[in-house]
Amino acid sequence: MSAPLLALEDLRVAYPAAGGERVVVDGLSLALERGAIGCLLGASGCGKTTVLRAIAGFEPVRAGRVVLVGRELSRADAMVPPEQRAIGMMFQDYALFPHLDVAGNVGFGLAGRSRAQRRARIDEVLALVGLGDRAGAYPHELSGGQQQRVALARALAPSPPLLLLDEPFSNLDIDTREHLAAELRTILRQTGTTALLVTHDQAEAFAIADAIGVMDRGRILQWADAQTLYARPADPFVAGFIGRGSVLAAGAVGLAGGGTVLVRPDRLVPDPAGAIHAEVMEVTFRGPGRVALLRLAGGERVEVDLPADAAAQAGTRLALRLVETGLVLFR
Numbered sequence: 001m002s003a004p005l006l007a008l009e010d011l012r013v014a015y016p017a018a019g020g021e022r023v024v025v026d027g028l029s030l031a032l033e034r035g036a037i038g039c040l041l042g043a044s045g046c047g048k049t050t051v052l053r054a055i056a057g058f059e060p061v062r063a064g065r066v067v068l069v070g071r072e073l074s075r076a077d078a079m080v081p082p083e084q085r086a087i088g089m090m091f092q093d094y095a096l097f098p099h100l101d102v103a104g105n106v107g108f109g110l111a112g113r114s115r116a117q118r119r120a121r122i123d124e125v126l127a128l129v130g131l132g133d134r135a136g137a138y139p140h141e142l143s144g145g146q147q148q149r150v151a152l153a154r155a156l157a158p159s160p161p162l163l164l165l166d167e168p169f170s171n172l173d174i175d176t177r178e179h180l181a182a183e184l185r186t187i188l189r190q191t192g193t194t195a196l197l198v199t200h201d202q203a204e205a206f207a208i209a210d211a212i213g214v215m216d217r218g219r220i221l222q223w224a225d226a227q228t229l230y231a232r233p234a235d236p237f238v239a240g241f242i243g244r245g246s247v248l249a250a251g252a253v254g255l256a257g258g259g260t261v262l263v264r265p266d267r268l269v270p271d272p273a274g275a276i277h278a279e280v281m282e283v284t285f286r287g288p289g290r291v292a293l294l295r296l297a298g299g300e301r302v303e304v305d306l307p308a309d310a311a312a313q314a315g316t317r318l319a320l321r322l323v324e325t326g327l328v329l330f331r
């Protein structure tokens with residue numbers, strides 16, 4: 001197999017803190033193939049941005065290595081400065097220059113090319129992001145989504161070997177975000193750009209990435225494609241974090257042998273002959289169907305998708321059976 005385009009090897013990053021230092025990235029490794037779109041997914045504060053900052057060269061590493069196209073960029077006792085890494089970046093505040101028009105913003109990173117070459121490249125990337133007719137507009141004349149496209153065009157213009165994107169759509173409304181996520185994936189594919197994205201939004205990660213690393217407290221718990229994370233989460237944290245479902249003691253749903261089990265909302269089905277008894281706490285309509293929040297006999301809470309004909313109401317009791325195919329057990 002060919003060497004990955006980006007390799008993070010046992011990376012450790014710490015910030016100064018009262019009485020010493022606080023490790024926020026702790027033994028993190030990943031490999032990204034050329035042309036692949038990777039994503040770090042995790043809750044606020046788990047260290048995602050810090051990983052990107054270490055790759056970009058804004059944060060020194062305490063241990064481990066950052067290697068891009070076979071070139072060592074960071075290790076504990078040496079680092080290549082950010083401006084010599086040729087890595088493209090797009091951050092959540094997209095920081096466009098307000099006094100430059102769209103063409104000026106996009107052309108900013110294209111010093112060293114002739115005027116004609118610059119102009120041609122600006123036109124090319126603006127067409128790519130669907131803003132071919134807005135080259136003369138100023139950032140304040142554009143919508144949030146358009147500004148974000150300009151930021152993307154600016155990051156792509158120098159054809160960086162690697163593009164880092166930190167919560168690129170977090171300032172946008174949900175419709176624009178979903179639309180742009182799909183568009184971003186298409187553009188990255190068209191240009192063959194290798195990218196590493198950071199987000200706390202699972203839908204965004206699923207829509208864009210080929211491989212997703214679920215992070216918790218500075219580590220990657222599992223690095224896999226979206227289907228694998230959903231169907232075969234590696235541990236209870238990933239199981240609870242990805243998709244809907246509850247991680248319960250196996251005995252709570254009648255399974256022998258101990259351990260815990262991930263119960264997705266379609267794995268418990270109302271059945272008068274079922275052996276699992278629950279109290280209905282709440283029923284919510286979530287178009288197209290209804291969802292019931294149940295309390296099992298041992299007090300565990302679990303969410304269940306209700307069939308159209310199920311007559312469940314808050315305050316009533318319900319018998320259910322467990323659909324055992326596709327269950328994920330942790331022992």
Ligand SMILES: Nc1ncnc2c1ncn2[C@@H]1O[C@H](COP(=O)(O)OP(=O)(O)OP(=O)(O)O)[C@@H](O)[C@H]1O
Nearest residue numbers: 015016024042043044045046047048049050051200
């Ligand atoms: N410059 C800094 N100095 C000290 N602590 C920092 C610094 N930057 C980040 N931290 C801390 O490091 C931890 C990880 O922060 P980081 O921004 O990497 O997380 P994140 O997962 O990207 O979160 P968010 O989604 O909220 O940006 C947090 O607890 C944060 O408070």
